[in-house]
Amino acid sequence: MARYLFVVPPLTGHINPTLAVGDELLKRGHVVAWCGYGPMLYDRVPRGGEVISVADDIPDSLRKAVEERSKGLRGAAALKFFWEEFLTPLAHAMVPAVELGVEDFKPDGIIVDQQTVAGALVALRHSIPFATSATTSAELADPFSVFPKLREWADNCLISFQLEHGVPRLVANAKRLRESSNLVLAFTTPALMGENPNYPTHWEFVGPALGGRRETKTEFDLSELSLGKKKILVSLGTLNGGVGERFYNVVIDALREMDVQALIVAPEGMIEDPPENVIVRSWIPQLEILSHFDAVVTHGGHNTVCESLAQGLPLVMAPIRDDQPVVADQVVASGAGIRVRFVRVQPPEMRDAINAVLNEPKYKEAALFVKKSFEQGGGATRAADCLEVMVGK
Numbered sequence: 001m002a003r004y005l006f007v008v009p010p011l012t013g014h015i016n017p018t019l020a021v022g023d024e025l026l027k028r029g030h031v032v033a034w035c036g037y038g039p040m041l042y043d044r045v046p047r048g049g050e051v052i053s054v055a056d057d058i059p060d061s062l063r064k065a066v067e068e069r070s071k072g073l074r075g076a077a078a079l080k081f082f083w084e085e086f087l088t089p090l091a092h093a094m095v096p097a098v099e100l101g102v103e104d105f106k107p108d109g110i111i112v113d114q115q116t117v118a119g120a121l122v123a124l125r126h127s128i129p130f131a132t133s134a135t136t137s138a139e140l141a142d143p144f145s146v147f148p149k150l151r152e153w154a155d156n157c158l159i160s161f162q163l164e165h166g167v168p169r170l171v172a173n174a175k176r177l178r179e180s181s182n183l184v185l186a187f188t189t190p191a192l193m194g195e196n197p198n199y200p201t202h203w204e205f206v207g208p209a210l211g212g213r214r215e216t217k218t219e220f221d222l223s224e225l226s227l228g229k230k231k232i233l234v235s236l237g238t239l240n241g242g243v244g245e246r247f248y249n250v251v252i253d254a255l256r257e258m259d260v261q262a263l264i265v266a267p268e269g270m271i272e273d274p275p276e277n278v279i280v281r282s283w284i285p286q287l288e289i290l291s292h293f294d295a296v297v298t299h300g301g302h303n304t305v306c307e308s309l310a311q312g313l314p315l316v317m318a319p320i321r322d323d324q325p326v327v328a329d330q331v332v333a334s335g336a337g338i339r340v341r342f343v344r345v346q347p348p349e350m351r352d353a354i355n356a357v358l359n360e361p362k363y364k365e366a367a368l369f370v371k372k373s374f375e376q377g378g379g380a381t382r383a384a385d386c387l388e389v390m391v392g393k
Contacts, residue, residue, distance in 0.1 A: 206380075252264075
């Protein structure tokens with residue numbers, strides 16, 4: 001039996017894969033804890049898991065920064081804002097709680113999300129084996145590839161963070177926190193990310209880790225879905241719905257004359273008087289009902305993309321910021337979807353894209369190919385195997 005500690009940011013898409021892996025470790029008799037923002041963990045971690053909350057260490061301004069970045073920032077500006085106003089302050093804020101968590105919980109191994117570098121700092125400080133949790137393939141594909149000056153700036157942020165916490169200058173570098181030399185759990189596969197014979201050998205492509213989440217209280221009545229019609233799900237994820245009003249209206253206009261049914265997930269009151277073939281909900285149990293759809297229209301968030309492809313569903317993607325353009329391009333390169341412009345797409349283009357992924361077999365075939373690669377990756381089971389090897393227990 002071993003003791004595992006997950007260190008996660010207050011971001012749903014980064015927490016979800018760890019729930020499945022943690023649940024698998026718990027089933028094997030290990031002791032598992034999550035260190036992160038308690039209010040996002042208490043009702044989510046699998047039964048038997050422990051929570052070490054950093055809620056008191058994270059100021060409201062830091063949590064609000066995630067919401068603020070959705071208000072118009074794109075490209076390099078969005079990346080810089082996220083690092084400057086969220087990732088770097090989060091790292092400083094989490095160090096004390098992670099230190100206390102390590103002292104009290106005494107983990108044999110730590111699993112650190114790429115956006116919670118405090119976990120890597122503490123693991124290295126205490127010589128505890130740690131694995132990097134790469135919950136989005138964009139982090140592995142270098143999100144700064146088109147912004148070299150921004151990459152240099154971000155690297156300097158990580159080096160300064162280490163120096164402020166006592167790491168010698170000769171030791172401090174950006175990569176040691178962003179990528180473990182022991183193990184990188186990549187929740188994707190080369191079929192989606194792109195084949196490359198030069199991937200490091202300690203990168204384990206396990207595919208998406210689904211499951212491990214608590215039962216949801218909100219149900220969806222599947223009888224609302226029409227028999228005999230193709231169905232699409234439209235979702236902009238947990239953080240982007242507030243900026244989606246124009247996009248939702250474009251999708252609705254595209255759907256008016258189509259013989260399909262759509263379920264749109266949008267904030268309460270944003271969509272008024274939808275056409276008869278459109279259902280609107282503010283929240284759905286997405287994992288539970290995805291298999292009832294034929295295609296997905298989304299922002300290109302890694303979780304939604306992988307959950308959809310795990311069902312063999314082709315996608316129409318309108319990336320907004322952060323890793324989403326990279327993920328969308330990966331889907332397009334795999335042949336499993338079409339990319340449109342979030343702020344410029346018009347109903348005719350959207351209608352053509354939806355028609356294509358629903359009716360042209362090549363998109364479905366490519367999605368099924370990626371689905372098969374996910375199944376072969378092993379998901380949470382394979383991730384747990386790798387973590388057991390890492391700690392030797």
